[in-house]
Amino acid sequence: xxxxxxxxxxxxxxxxxxxxxxxxxxxxxxxxxxxxxxxxxxxxxxxxxxxxxxxxxxxxxxxxxxxxxxxxxxxxxxxxxxxxxxxxxxxxxxxxxxxxxxxxxxxxxxxxxxxxxxxxxxxxxxxxxxxxxxxxxxxxxxxxxxxxxxxxxxxxxxxxxxxxxxxxxxxxxxxxxxxxxxxxxxxxxxxxxxxxxxxxxxxxxxxxxxxxxxxxxxxxx
Numbered sequence: 001x002x003x004x005x006x007x008x009x010x011x012x013x014x015x016x017x018x019x020x021x022x023x024x025x026x027x028x029x030x031x032x033x034x035x036x037x038x039x040x041x042x043x044x045x046x047x048x049x050x051x052x053x054x055x056x057x058x059x060x061x062x063x064x065x066x067x068x069x070x071x072x073x074x075x076x077x078x079x080x081x082x083x084x085x086x087x088x089x090x091x092x093x094x095x096x097x098x099x100x101x102x103x104x105x106x107x108x109x110x111x112x113x114x115x116x117x118x119x120x121x122x123x124x125x126x127x128x129x130x131x132x133x134x135x136x137x138x139x140x141x142x143x144x145x146x147x148x149x150x151x152x153x154x155x156x157x158x159x160x161x162x163x164x165x166x167x168x169x170x171x172x173x174x175x176x177x178x179x180x181x182x183x184x185x186x187x188x189x190x191x192x193x194x195x196x197x198x199x200x201x202x203x204x205x206x207x208x209x210x211x212x213x214x215x216x217x218x219x220x221x
Contacts, residue, residue: 009185010194020177021198027091027173028160031098035159038099039106044136046111057107064104070165072097077169090171094163102159109151113144153210160206161199174198 045057064072077093080086088096117140125135167176174195182191 003189005190006187007190007194009187010181010190013181013184016177016181017174017194017198020172020174021202023166023171023173023177024160024163024202027094027098027163027166027171030095031102031159031163032156034095034099035102035106038103040110042103042107043110043114046107047114061104061107064101069097069101069162070168072101073165073168090166090169094166094169094171098159098162098166101162102155105155106152109148109155110144112151113148114140116147117143149213153213157203157206157210160203 042057042060045053046061048054073094076088076097077090080093081088114136125132125139130138163173164175166173167179170176178191178195182188185191
């Protein structure tokens with residue numbers, strides 16, 4: 001059986017696919033920003049000598065590391081509005097699902113980077129009259145950041161791919177728009193081939209930018 005490829009109908013829907021690409025970038029940027037902030041808080045809690053801070057943070061990290069991402073999407077979109085009597089649209093629910101899951105992984109990246117520095121760095125800060133908080137901001141974190149670059153970028157790379165799960169909530173990201181294009185054109189092979197190409201290009205550009213950033217930061221070590 002010979003199949004006649006025809007990308008014309010799919011390419012005619014380029015504006016719809018471009019809208020999906022913008023949706024993917026929006027949700028990825030929001031989730032990374034929120035995930036990084038929450039991840040840093042969790043990392044500091046896990047490093048705290050107080051068990052009231054350390055144990056809840058550890059439980060949060062383990063929960064998210066051991067449950068599928070799609071479960072979090074469904075929970076925030078379908079269950080959370082019922083439990084808390086709030087209204088969440090698809091974008092907000094997907095962002096919260098991605099951000100909280102990624103925060104668990106970012107927390108481990110931050111914790112590993114901070115713990116990789118020896119006690120001498122803390123002692124140097126105290127010798128200069130700094131509190132532990134000041135030493136963390138001025139000495140520990142700046143040095144730890146250069147050691148976190150590779151795992152941090154890898155996690156962000158995975159988050160960008162996971163945005164495709166937002167299509168299960170009918171959020172207008174790239175996969176959801178491609179499904180709409182397929183329904184309109186009845187050209188699944190062409191539609192999902194173009195979709196795959198767009199993901200490859202997007203992730204290649206992200207990977208190239210990430211590699212450049214990693215090399216730049218490594219140069220300052």
